[in-house]
Amino acid sequence: MTDRITSWHPSPSKPRYVPPPGAVDAHCHVFGPLAQFPFSPKAKYLPQDAGPDQLFALRDHLGFTRNVIVQASCHGTDNSATLDAIARSGGKARGVAVVDPDIHADDLCALHEGGIRGIRFNFLKRLVDNAPKDKFLEVAARLPAGWHVVMYFEADILEEMRPFIDAIPVPVVVDHMGRPDVTQGPNGADMQAFRRLLESRDDIWFKPTCPDRLDAIKEGGKGDPWDAFAAAVAPLVADYPDRCIWGTDWPHPNMQDEIPDDGHLVDMIPRIAEGYALQRKLLVDNPNRLYWAD
Numbered sequence: 236m237t238d239r240i241t242s243w244h245p246s247p248s249k250p251r252y253v254p255p256p257g258a259v260d261a262h263c264h265v266f267g268p269l270a271q272f273p274f275s276p277k278a279k280y281l282p283q284d285a286g287p288d289q290l291f292a293l294r295d296h297l298g299f300t301r302n303v304i305v306q307a308s309c310h311g312t313d314n315s316a317t318l319d320a321i322a323r324s325g326g327k328a329r330g331v332a333v334v335d336p337d338i339h340a341d342d343l344c345a346l347h348e349g350g351i352r353g354i355r356f357n358f359l360k361r362l363v364d365n366a367p368k369d370k371f372l373e374v375a376a377r378l379p380a381g382w383h384v385v386m387y388f389e390a391d392i393l394e395e396m397r398p399f400i401d402a403i404p405v406p407v408v409v410d411h412m413g414r415p416d417v418t419q420g421p422n423g424a425d426m427q428a429f430r431r432l433l434e435s436r437d438d439i440w441f442k443p444t445c446p447d448r449l450d451a452i453k454e455g456g457k458g459d460p461w462d463a464f465a466a467a468v469a470p471l472v473a474d475y476p477d478r479c480i481w482g483t484d485w486p487h488p489n490m491q492d493e494i495p496d497d498g499h500l501v502d503m504i505p506r507i508a509e510g511y512a513l514q515r516k517l518l519v520d521n522p523n524r525l526y527w528a529d
């Protein structure tokens with residue numbers, strides 16, 4: 236693998252939508268910089284550098300106040316780039332790590348000190364080689380107090396994931412709603428299956444994120460302005476207003492063929508969360524409960 240890819244917009248538009256004060260972009264990543272933080276030998280993609288300076292400039296441009304930086308698969312279980320970005324944020328970022336399930340308790344404490352508040356289990360075969368459920372459950376049982384698990388999986392394995400999710404002893408946050416086919420509509424089979432999951436526990440959260448992935452032309456959607464996404468997702472956010480958090484997903488790993496304009500992503504917010512009260516929960520209250528409770 237030699238080509239380094241760019242998956243983010245060179246000059247995102249200024250959104251028309253103005254987020255409430257204190258809004259959190261609760262799903263974004265940093266890549267490198269490579270010279271300081273090499274990518275994992277197991278990385279499935281090799282991106283151009285997308286470091287904290289770029290991320291924080293985008294945060295300000297979009298009208299956000301804080302970031303939750305999710306360790307991207309290209310950095311494997313070395314969380315140095317994520318921790319460095321959090322440290323440079325002046326208290327305006329926290330994070331989600333990816334760890335070796337055998338991680339020592341002292342190292343979990345060090346991650347907590349560095350601003351980490353959860354760990355991510357990634358089940359996408361195109362991104363990771365292994366997802367050992369038994370080892371994941373072991374480490375989930377010994378996380379620092381107040382942490383949660385972030386899960387990334389696709390809709391076709393939701394049913395097979397159910398016993399595993401049931402067994403996770405801390406809150407669970409599902410990336411991009413488990414990637415439903417939004418073109419099925421709000422009552423489609425994928426959205427109904429996801430709703431059954433949410434009904435099974437009251438501490439399962441979700442990210443109503445990534446219209447660019449879920450309503451992409453190459454996925455059978457119509458692309459920006461992502462009408463199918465808005466139609467399918469708005470009812471879910473309305474029905475579970477206290478269990479959703481939102482993020483840009485910048486720098487949009489692997490989206491180089493259909494790069495989204497981050498300003499347009501922000502302008503999706505009022506289309507999936509109607510009214511100031513709901514938008515405040517989605518962007519401020521909910522992410523603060525998960526990431527800045529202390």
Ligand code: 0GY
Nearest residue numbers: 306307308309362484488489
């Ligand atoms: C996302 C989605 C993707 C990548 C990763 O860790 C990652 O590399 O999460 C993807 O390619 O679908 O949420 O960033």
